[in-house]
Amino acid sequence: MKNFDEFSKPEEYISPMDKHIRSVIRNWADKEVMPYRRKYDEDWKDHHIIEPAFDKLMGNSGIGLQKALFPPELGGWGIGQSDSAFTISCALAEEVGRADTAMAVAFMVTYWPLTTILVEPHVNWRLAKEFAPMFCNAEKAVFAANAMTEPQGGADIENLELTGGKTIRTVARLEGDEWVINGHKLWPTNSGGVAKLFVVPCTTKPGSTDLKDFAMIFVPADTKGVTQGGPYEKAGMAADKNSDIWFEDVRVPSWYRAHGPSMDAQVFREIIPWGLAASMGFMCGAMLNLYEILYDFVSTKTYKNKPLKEDDHIASIIGRIAGDIDICRILSYEAAKMGDRRNKPYGYPIYSDEVACKMRNLKDFVSDRAVDIFGKAMDVLGPYGADREYDIEKHWRDIKIIQLWMGGKQLCQMEAARYFFNCKTL
Amino acid sequence: MNKVLDELFVYPKGLVDEESKRVIHLVRQWADKEIISKRQEYRENYEKLFIETRKSLNLTIGLQRLTLPEEHGGFGWNNPASAPGIASVLTEIGRADAAIGVATAVKYTMLAVITMAPNFDKALCDALAPVYCGEELKTFSLILPGMGNVGQDTPLFLGRSILASVEPEGDGYVVNGKNLRPINSGAVADLFCVVCADKTGKPCIAFVPGDNTNIVRGKTLLETGLNASSNADVSFNNVKIPKSYVISRQGVVEELYTWLNLLLGGVSVGTGMNFFEMVGDWSETRTIKGGYMMKENPLCASVLADVADEVFTSRLFLYDLAQTISKPNDWGQSSSQRVYTIAQVLGSKIQQNVMRAINRGLELMGSAGYSKEWHVEKHWRDIKTIQSYLCGVGAEAPVKMDTARFFFDCKDI
Ligand SMILES: Cc1cc2nc3c(=O)[nH]c(=O)nc-3n(C[C@H](O)[C@H](O)[C@H](O)COP(=O)(O)OP(=O)(O)OC[C@H]3O[C@@H](n4cnc5c(N)ncnc54)[C@H](O)[C@@H]3O)c2cc1C
Ligand SMILES: Cc1cc2nc3c(=O)[nH]c(=O)nc-3n(C[C@H](O)[C@H](O)[C@H](O)COP(=O)(O)OP(=O)(O)OC[C@H]3O[C@@H](n4cnc5c(N)ncnc54)[C@H](O)[C@@H]3O)c2cc1C
Numbered sequence: 001m002k003n004f005d006e007f008s009k010p011e012e013y014i015s016p017m018d019k020h021i022r023s024v025i026r027n028w029a030d031k032e033v034m035p036y037r038r039k040y041d042e043d044w045k046d047h048h049i050i051e052p053a054f055d056k057l058m059g060n061s062g063i064g065l066q067k068a069l070f071p072p073e074l075g076g077w078g079i080g081q082s083d084s085a086f087t088i089s090c091a092l093a094e095e096v097g098r099a100d101t102a103m104a105v106a107f108m109v110t111y112w113p114l115t116t117i118l119v120e121p122h123v124n125w126r127l128a129k130e131f132a133p134m135f136c137n138a139e140k141a142v143f144a145a146n147a148m149t150e151p152q153g154g155a156d157i158e159n160l161e162l163t164g165g166k167t168i169r170t171v172a173r174l175e176g177d178e179w180v181i182n183g184h185k186l187w188p189t190n191s192g193g194v195a196k197l198f199v200v201p202c203t204t205k206p207g208s209t210d211l212k213d214f215a216m217i218f219v220p221a222d223t224k225g226v227t228q229g230g231p232y233e234k235a236g237m238a239a240d241k242n243s244d245i246w247f248e249d250v251r252v253p254s255w256y257r258a259h260g261p262s263m264d265a266q267v268f269r270e271i272i273p274w275g276l277a278a279s280m281g282f283m284c285g286a287m288l289n290l291y292e293i294l295y296d297f298v299s300t301k302t303y304k305n306k307p308l309k310e311d312d313h314i315a316s317i318i319g320r321i322a323g324d325i326d327i328c329r330i331l332s333y334e335a336a337k338m339g340d341r342r343n344k345p346y347g348y349p350i351y352s353d354e355v356a357c358k359m360r361n362l363k364d365f366v367s368d369r370a371v372d373i374f375g376k377a378m379d380v381l382g383p384y385g386a387d388r389e390y391d392i393e394k395h396w397r398d399i400k401i402i403q404l405w406m407g408g409k410q411l412c413q414m415e416a417a418r419y420f421f422n423c424k425t426l
Numbered sequence: 427m428n429k430v431l432d433e434l435f436v437y438p439k440g441l442v443d444e445e446s447k448r449v450i451h452l453v454r455q456w457a458d459k460e461i462i463s464k465r466q467e468y469r470e471n472y473e474k475l476f477i478e479t480r481k482s483l484n485l486t487i488g489l490q491r492l493t494l495p496e497e498h499g500g501f502g503w504n505n506p507a508s509a510p511g512i513a514s515v516l517t518e519i520g521r522a523d524a525a526i527g528v529a530t531a532v533k534y535t536m537l538a539v540i541t542m543a544p545n546f547d548k549a550l551c552d553a554l555a556p557v558y559c560g561e562e563l564k565t566f567s568l569i570l571p572g573m574g575n576v577g578q579d580t581p582l583f584l585g586r587s588i589l590a591s592v593e594p595e596g597d598g599y600v601v602n603g604k605n606l607r608p609i610n611s612g613a614v615a616d617l618f619c620v621v622c623a624d625k626t627g628k629p630c631i632a633f634v635p636g637d638n639t640n641i642v643r644g645k646t647l648l649e650t651g652l653n654a655s656s657n658a659d660v661s662f663n664n665v666k667i668p669k670s671y672v673i674s675r676q677g678v679v680e681e682l683y684t685w686l687n688l689l690l691g692g693v694s695v696g697t698g699m700n701f702f703e704m705v706g707d708w709s710e711t712r713t714i715k716g717g718y719m720m721k722e723n724p725l726c727a728s729v730l731a732d733v734a735d736e737v738f739t740s741r742l743f744l745y746d747l748a749q750t751i752s753k754p755n756d757w758g759q760s761s762s763q764r765v766y767t768i769a770q771v772l773g774s775k776i777q778q779n780v781m782r783a784i785n786r787g788l789e790l791m792g793s794a795g796y797s798k799e800w801h802v803e804k805h806w807r808d809i810k811t812i813q814s815y816l817c818g819v820g821a822e823a824p825v826k827m828d829t830a831r832f833f834f835d836c837k838d839i
Contacts, residue, residue, distance in 0.1 A: 232797045233798040302587065304582060380817075386811040386814050388650075401793070405792075
């Protein structure tokens, strides 16, 4: 094999932009991130080193990726309207994730809430126009966040099928032409003072299981009554800040609600596949990087005075690792294609059970493989496995949470069972 | 969690005598009082408290002298029969802090090859014990054979490259070796134990005092876990040591591995038990599906069962190994191929089990498991670090080969 680009992906489906986007981001990653990433763990609170790299990726002073989803007439690149939006996202997630999965998540979570108003067929032009300048005209990186998780649990909120939103405690009340929001969220990517814009999944009627009462409301972070805590210290993912957010009588215009009764629940279901497909992309990126590092290691270190890779037993392990990367990449692209078939006669809408459950299943599978092969790769490195100089341990710490976020592993398992076996009570 | 751990994770109690039980009890009290009951403070002030708690353990309780013979001021646990007791002590330490556990496990492993009957080396004990097991806290560091680099043709210990050499010079020896990676504490060690090859390529071990000016220490490594142990690569450039500091009896390297597997196993079992306590607390207070207690959900219960099962069986493996070591008349000395192989098989199983327990348990803890505030993530990182070190080369290639060699009489692997 020539290099890590040879891992399988469905070439006939790849977006025409793929090659170009990849080369631009790879260039950025190799120059702005790879040489510094070993220092990121200590920079978790301040982002002194991390922030400039984000600016060069997302802001107009650099590549300007934060505006990519917006329509061209609002200053964006129109990816939200592209038939390849998911596939392009997968490539972006891979390329940034190869360098640092936490940067990948912080960057791509910026798109996440915006997908509800920028992706065909649900473009909300009024909100798109409202928020376009915030992202399209900025020299520096500007972030958004999707504040779902609450102190009592994140899984239940993502499990709308079962709970119907009844566990949500963040409440929005319509007063005149304003929403008044009260509640407490935890953990959103890009909280801790990073994001300029939140989307807040909430309820207009506490305890209700009627999906008409579920709302997604945009809240600029500087709105009066929004308070963010300091970032949490975590096992990894230093480039992503997470914190508490309190909403106390926060008032926003009534039209900041994404779409309205019922439709908000549908677009909430739609953002789940986006998160899942991107999660798979992050892991594939990290795995491609794992392969690069491992290749060097097993070619230069020896067992019984032979390169590790020439020992039949060790070869079987690293062969399996690379084989799994290949398979995971194929699956991740298949997941992305499921997303991109959403408007096609032979596809399913991304709010459908078919897409949600199959994607949860794929993400669960890819996460399990990723967690496993990073653990194995550390073992191959033996005494060097835990050493930050080799970067594998960083990915190992970072990607564990990808397996656990978005409602957790068990929710993925339940969704798969629900879909494949028509379970009624899970 | 309001349960008695020993009544859940049962083990053959008869293996541990009354005197050992008293020491084990003391260590449990130390763990609860100094670390477990104040995890937050311990985490925020880790570097300082790491040293202080090690001091109270080693000097106040006196565990620095646990495995020294009584005539050297020790507790007299220098007989293989003490293996279950020593492993139990490490379990208690591991429950509090795996890094302190590793530092202690390495110390006892190094001392085992000097003090354990029937190989008690009085001369070496006379030389080292007063300096390294006295009134001051001393740190020990172990350098095992492992990987080589392409282009080198190194002597081997059962497939593993020996990168250090020892040669006679005058009335002593000189030790050489470049960029060797210890399993712990390379940056701060007061005493090294290095697996070396002699001129003929035969493996032996050398004790090297850390204050020798011909020792060059690399920068302190940043690692996944166990960072308080301050590891670093070490080079020995013609380091002179007295003749008695080299042990070259047949099987001495195997002895090191046997004890190391037992004692690091003890540490990881302890860490696994504390992880179990933490997940237990979480599962009793967290609700899912709009109000059901997590542990009453069959799927979550099955994950919890995995956690308990892995920790439980690890503890049994641990005592099985301890018992095997404690009965040389039944199974052979710790240097024998049988005991050495069993130690590797069980040692690696214990690490894998505890790692799986933690990986599974984290699944139930969502973000809490990932945040430093909950402490479980530290256990996860520490155990992975121990496990990777113990793998040696290429994901346990040497362990697999040792196992196949013993059970199937392979000749060339
Ligand atoms: C780095 C990072 C980034 C994050 N980014 C975001 C973000 O952008 N936005 C956001 O809103 N949140 C975010 N989170 C939070 C994350 O999504 C949640 O932690 C996750 O959804 C799980 O929620 P929880 O931790 O509250 O666990 P809980 O909801 O309490 O669930 C705990 C566990 O219970 C089990 N469980 C739950 N439901 C069921 C069920 N029905 N059946 C069986 N078992 C079940 C699962 O094992 C689950 O893992 C992030 C977290 C981290 C660490
Ligand atoms: C139901 C059935 C249908 C079959 N159909 C056909 C058929 O249609 N046509 C046909 O020709 N054969 C057929 N076979 C035979 C089958 O393909 C062979 O059994 C198989 O290829 C293995 O060959 P072997 O049994 O001679 O094992 P060997 O070649 O002796 O190998 C034994 C084992 O040694 C190990 N090994 C071998 N080489 C290496 C290596 N380089 N490195 C490491 N380990 C190695 C592997 O574990 C291997 O399994 C069939 C067998 C069965 C049971």
